[in-house]
Amino acid sequence: MVNRIKVVNDVGELVTIFHAADTDVKRKLLLDLSTGWITMPQIDEKYGVEGKKALLYLDKIKMVESQWITGDKGPEKAYHTYYTNIQINLIGSMPDLADIIYATTLTEKELEDYENKIKAMMVDGGVFIGTASENLNISQTLLKGIINRSSVLYLKGYRIEMENNV
Incomplete structure (x- = not known):
């Protein structure tokens, strides 16, 4: 192996x-x-x-x-x-770490609420991370954490898109 x-x-x-x-x-x-x-x-x-x-x-x-x-x-x-x-090899600022811990501890309901808000923003199959971050009034780090945790959203460059199998 x-x-x-x-x-x-x-x-x-x-x-x-x-x-x-x-x-x-x-x-x-x-x-x-x-x-x-x-x-x-x-x-x-x-x-x-x-x-x-x-x-x-x-x-x-x-x-x-x-x-x-x-x-x-x-x-x-x-x-x-x-x-x-x-x-694991990383250095993160305290605000980034706080956002990642928050994204990690979101309930399934809170995650689903964020997913639905992000999906509602999508035009032509996606939305730019900066636009979504601004509209949700959250940091891009928190938004990336939410996307990383999601089963239905993914990042393609700076654009958030839906998984093809959903």
């Missing part, structure tokens, strides 16, 4: 790391994915809808890799963790 290390250099990436295993299902799925290849039907059988959503989030934050394997019903896509270790 190849030893891959994810290096976290940006304080905003902490949100994705903290939320990779923030529920019991995500934690167990992440542990299963770190020990072998698992197909979507196996994830669905063991973890249900929450497991599928967790896998989509892990895929969004690039924590899993996939490959096609031959199963009982023909070719199936299987998933496995991409990294074996995480190294």
Whole structure:
């Protein structure tokens, strides 16, 4: 097995790391994915809808890799963790750290409220991060933390867009 290390250099990436295993299902799925290849039907059988959503989030934050394997019903896509270790190397200002901690501790309802407000701002499939930050009256660091935590939003350069599979 190849030893891959994810290096976290940006304080905003902490949100994705903290939320990779923030529920019991995500934690167990992440542990299963770190020990072998698992197909979507196996994830669905063991973890249900929450497991599928967790896998989509892990895929969004690039924590899993996939490959096609031959199963009982023909070719199936299987998933496995991409990294074996995480190294955190960063320096952040106190305001940035406060924003990241806040984004990390938002309730699911608060996160959904932010997602809905951001989606409402989207024109032609997206909105620029500066515009959204201004309209929401929050820092760009907090906004990036919210996007990193979201299962439905992602950053493409300086533009916030919707995930294609949502």
